[in-house]
Amino acid sequence: MALQSLDIWRRSATTTEPPQQRVAMEVAKLIDVTKCIGCKACQSACQEWNDLREEVGINVGSYQNPHDLTANSWTLMRFAETEANGHFEWLIRKDGCMHCADPGCLKACPSPGAIIQYKNGIVDFAEENCIGCGYCIKGCPFNVPRLSEKDSKVYKCTLCSDRVAVGLEPACIKACPTQALVFGSKEDMKDHAAGRIAELKERGFDNAGLYDPQGVGGTHVMYVLHHADQPELYSDLPKDPHISPMVALWKGVTKPLALLAMAGAVLGGFFHYIGIGPNEVEEEEEVS
Amino acid sequence: MSAHKSQYIERYNTAERLNHWVTAITFILLILSGFSLFHPALFWLTNLFGGGPWTRILHPFIGVVMFGSFASLALRFWHHNILSKNDIQWLKQIPDVIQNFEDRLPEVDRYNAGQKLLFWTMIATIPTLFITGIIIWQPWFTPWFPRNVDRFAVLLHALCAFIMSTGIIVHVYAAIWVKGTMRAMVRGTVERAWVKKHHPGWYKRLEQGRDH
Numbered sequence: 319m320a321l322q323s324l325d326i327w328r329r330s331a332t333t334t335e336p337p338q339q340r341v342a343m344e345v346a347k348l349i350d351v352t353k354c355i356g357c358k359a360c361q362s363a364c365q366e367w368n369d370l371r372e373e374v375g376i377n378v379g380s381y382q383n384p385h386d387l388t389a390n391s392w393t394l395m396r397f398a399e400t401e402a403n404g405h406f407e408w409l410i411r412k413d414g415c416m417h418c419a420d421p422g423c424l425k426a427c428p429s430p431g432a433i434i435q436y437k438n439g440i441v442d443f444a445e446e447n448c449i450g451c452g453y454c455i456k457g458c459p460f461n462v463p464r465l466s467e468k469d470s471k472v473y474k475c476t477l478c479s480d481r482v483a484v485g486l487e488p489a490c491i492k493a494c495p496t497q498a499l500v501f502g503s504k505e506d507m508k509d510h511a512a513g514r515i516a517e518l519k520e521r522g523f524d525n526a527g528l529y530d531p532q533g534v535g536g537t538h539v540m541y542v543l544h545h546a547d548q549p550e551l552y553s554d555l556p557k558d559p560h561i562s563p564m565v566a567l568w569k570g571v572t573k574p575l576a577l578l579a580m581a582g583a584v585l586g587g588f589f590h591y592i593g594i595g596p597n598e599v600e601e602e603e604e605v606s
Numbered sequence: 607m608s609a610h611k612s613q614y615i616e617r618y619n620t621a622e623r624l625n626h627w628v629t630a631i632t633f634i635l636l637i638l639s640g641f642s643l644f645h646p647a648l649f650w651l652t653n654l655f656g657g658g659p660w661t662r663i664l665h666p667f668i669g670v671v672m673f674g675s676f677a678s679l680a681l682r683f684w685h686h687n688i689l690s691k692n693d694i695q696w697l698k699q700i701p702d703v704i705q706n707f708e709d710r711l712p713e714v715d716r717y718n719a720g721q722k723l724l725f726w727t728m729i730a731t732i733p734t735l736f737i738t739g740i741i742i743w744q745p746w747f748t749p750w751f752p753r754n755v756d757r758f759a760v761l762l763h764a765l766c767a768f769i770m771s772t773g774i775i776v777h778v779y780a781a782i783w784v785k786g787t788m789r790a791m792v793r794g795t796v797e798r799a800w801v802k803k804h805h806p807g808w809y810k811r812l813e814q815g816r817d818h
Binding site for chain 2: 455456465573577580587595
């Protein structure tokens, strides 16, 4: 076994269970968007820790930089402006992998062990096993994985699994100057969020709440939102994310059934040959 | 026809046979590489192509070759595959077909209804596989399409691959089942008696000196 803190819970394209005996604590990152000042320290810390460098881009009149998640930018501050609640609001959300309890990427991946979910809830890509098919991108309900133009492998936030494995917090957490980002056990993070939500409600944010969508079994990255009833205001955070029914059908029971049907067809042919036999031209027919 | 009857009748000329086998070989390569990603139990098949990434790289290129080859085959054979009234009756008597009671069946021309249905199954699935294959072809084409189109394409691709493969299993078995059939595609000729027995309608037209 590998490090206990990185015991594997689920593994892509694997039909038997990885070792299940040991139990581990589920971890979570809590992003309190109401405390975020959009400084992008988390973005920089992510690049630094993970040895990534984003290319210098162009400014199109938004603080959002780069414009989207890329194979080099595993987290991104998204800046949204809205007047949906009667007054102007500037809503900033740190985007990145949500580390779903039921990960669509892992469900879609055809390569054994290219996507793994640790016992602590972190969903990690093992790029050396990635074949570059892009199925995880189809599987993800949050539009997170990015295919690299450099090597045709897919990259995303690892929740700093290498740091967490040795008892450290993820790099983004360490860099956050306002403690908008906190990290710990999932239970502790929920408790922490509950306190914050109560404070926000006192301040008049009646719809403040926790974003831990149950459609994907809950996530190991959660948000505290002032408008938990309108997550889409935060740069299109999905209201009820779930694995697409098309992906579920494609990767569900249909494939084993299809294999069984094809094996049945082959076997049917064989038994027909044994039972009824070939269709041959008779001797007398040949003479005529 | 002349008084002298040769034992063999030509069914497929050289160009037709080569065209068929290019399609067949690319089909087998596509089945092996495609099914390796279809279900985890078959992932080991990627080893035949040099590993997972190579399988992912090669599969679509082989697919393009097969599509072109099949298109040519379809242009050669489509006019032999129009369903007739006899074919409907033939299909109603599938139990007789399966039990080799061929004398009870309506007269079959160059192709029987089963062969014709296989042809149209391929006509439906192969172009669908081609189009959906383009949509899910990473890294080049997929980014052009909306995510749900991409998801639908990959689902349809798997479904068509299943239908096509099941059809081909029947196709291959039929060639093993009906003796004397294989040489039509291997040598190009079939025995006269084989034509009389399995394709009497076509035989009549040959006797009358009409083209096949």
